Amino acid sequence: MTLTSCDPRPVLTAAEMRAAEARVIAAGTPALDLMERAGAATVAAILAFDPPSSAVVLCGPGNNGGDGYVVARLLAAAGVAVRVATSGPPRSDPARAAAAAWDGAVEYFDAEPATLCVDALYGTGLTRALPAPEAAALARLAGAARTSVALDLPSGAASDDGALLGEVPAFDLTVAFGALKPAHLLEPARSRCGRIVVADVGLGPLDTSCTDNLRPPLPTPAADAHKYTRGHVIVLGGGVGRGGAARLSAQAALHLAGAVTLGVPGAAVIENAARLDSPMLRRVDDAEALAALISAARPRALVAGPGLGTHARAAALIDGSLASGVPLVLDGDAFTHFAGDPGRLAKAVRGPVVLTPHEGEFARLFGDRPGNRIDRARTAAALTGAVVVLKAADTVIAAPDGRVRINTHAAPWLATAGSGDVLAGIIAGLLAGGRDSFDAACAGVWLHGDLGVRGGPGLTADAMHALLPAALAAL
Numbered sequence: 001m002t003l004t005s006c007d008p009r010p011v012l013t014a015a016e017m018r019a020a021e022a023r024v025i026a027a028g029t030p031a032l033d034l035m036e037r038a039g040a041a042t043v044a045a046i047l048a049f050d051p052p053s054s055a056v057v058l059c060g061p062g063n064n065g066g067d068g069y070v071v072a073r074l075l076a077a078a079g080v081a082v083r084v085a086t087s088g089p090p091r092s093d094p095a096r097a098a099a100a101a102w103d104g105a106v107e108y109f110d111a112e113p114a115t116l117c118v119d120a121l122y123g124t125g126l127t128r129a130l131p132a133p134e135a136a137a138l139a140r141l142a143g144a145a146r147t148s149v150a151l152d153l154p155s156g157a158a159s160d161d162g163a164l165l166g167e168v169p170a171f172d173l174t175v176a177f178g179a180l181k182p183a184h185l186l187e188p189a190r191s192r193c194g195r196i197v198v199a200d201v202g203l204g205p206l207d208t209s210c211t212d213n214l215r216p217p218l219p220t221p222a223a224d225a226h227k228y229t230r231g232h233v234i235v236l237g238g239g240v241g242r243g244g245a246a247r248l249s250a251q252a253a254l255h256l257a258g259a260v261t262l263g264v265p266g267a268a269v270i271e272n273a274a275r276l277d278s279p280m281l282r283r284v285d286d287a288e289a290l291a292a293l294i295s296a297a298r299p300r301a302l303v304a305g306p307g308l309g310t311h312a313r314a315a316a317l318i319d320g321s322l323a324s325g326v327p328l329v330l331d332g333d334a335f336t337h338f339a340g341d342p343g344r345l346a347k348a349v350r351g352p353v354v355l356t357p358h359e360g361e362f363a364r365l366f367g368d369r370p371g372n373r374i375d376r377a378r379t380a381a382a383l384t385g386a387v388v389v390l391k392a393a394d395t396v397i398a399a400p401d402g403r404v405r406i407n408t409h410a411a412p413w414l415a416t417a418g419s420g421d422v423l424a425g426i427i428a429g430l431l432a433g434g435r436d437s438f439d440a441a442c443a444g445v446w447l448h449g450d451l452g453v454r455g456g457p458g459l460t461a462d463a464m465h466a467l468l469p470a471a472l473a474a475l
Ligand SMILES: NC(=O)C1=CN([C@@H]2O[C@H](COP(=O)(O)OP(=O)(O)OC[C@H]3O[C@@H](n4cnc5c(N)ncnc54)[C@H](OP(=O)(O)O)[C@@H]3O)[C@@H](O)[C@H]2O)[C@@H](O)CC1
Pocket: 017, 018, 020, 021, 034, 035, 038, 060, 061, 062, 063, 064, 065, 066, 067, 091, 092, 121, 122, 123, 124, 125, 126, 127, 128, 129, 130, 131, 151, 152, 153, 177, 178, 201, 203
């Protein structure tokens, strides 16, 4: 059975996978049964994907290799001409049992290619780069095959952080056993997986604190909504000639909120008035002006950072935004304001706050942190009490309570100047609509990714907000 894409799919580390496996084994399921289920699910996935006439299965020394022997036996039973290649005998008991049930020949890594190449060398137990002859054989046989399939993980991909411990071929299909691992969602490993099928091997309920990021439900206004019940967003903009980023945020927010006000310094009012229609414009020169605007407009979300600058006004507005307790998205220049001092930011957090740094901004704010992108985003969220959106091709969203979502619904066309400002506006618009900060961040990242998928080649940040109505209508 495979999980449908409508369910949030748990993402487990290698240690968590081993613990889940140990629990079901302790409860009476033999390890060999799990291996048989993994093998049967793989063969079903292969036959649905591209039925082969011949196959070569590369089996490693551990349980991933054991899965490979099961796949070899079941493919042969389905009428495929199967050969197994290995560098040595299996080393675990279930893998030995699986190998014993394979009654065909076992070759070495100089095996001839086949239509299908199955990589059962290493899975979650990989601890170092593959020996050179194994890596070369895998590259040769996967490269020569019409279809290449990885069992659990492409061999050479580090399960917990998606790093590649050497050259790893790009597979057509990866069958993940029991649950997704970070390597299925984090680059660069994710791009080596091809299509990913999650096979249920009967591990029972799994920890769901980390999952993939799902398509959000459509935020529909109530029938009797008016613009202020839909929520008002205030975006704080910078000085003359620096207003583009804040305008991008404001325009994006307006597709989700009922009203948006852009607050700019006096000198930038004329520039912005000439560039804006539906967003409202107010002069906001200092913290007092911001406090007055907040008390008059009663916004349900603020955006501070995009194009805000790094001078005294910017600092006062960032501090004033945090002090207000209004749900807040901090981006861009806000990270310079707190550079190297996340503790000061943590003390200033009063209400729901979403931080949207890319890797460079993350390092500026939090310094060098150990761990993979999931660990670092989680630590940063716990440290600051804010939701952290660590932006990249594989954006990670972390809540202070430890929940994490990994977003893969995106496209590289999003790597364009101003794209992050659009994201900040989308998240603010969703906050204004009443979502909590983690939900707003997750939904915003998904929607923003959808703009990249829809916009495709040549997408610019200016063009993104206009794609939002179609993206919303398709939810
Ligand atoms: N969890 C579940 O629910 C289920 C899990 N299942 C399967 O189990 C897999 C995990 O199995 P696993 O723990 O035996 O690890 P695996 O990846 O086969 O390799 C470990 C062996 O390789 C060795 N080794 C490592 N790196 C190496 C290198 N570079 N070069 C050479 N050797 C290297 C290592 O030896 P050592 O590091 O001690 O020298 C050890 O002997 C998992 O991915 C999935 O396929 C399914 O059967 C059913 C349900």
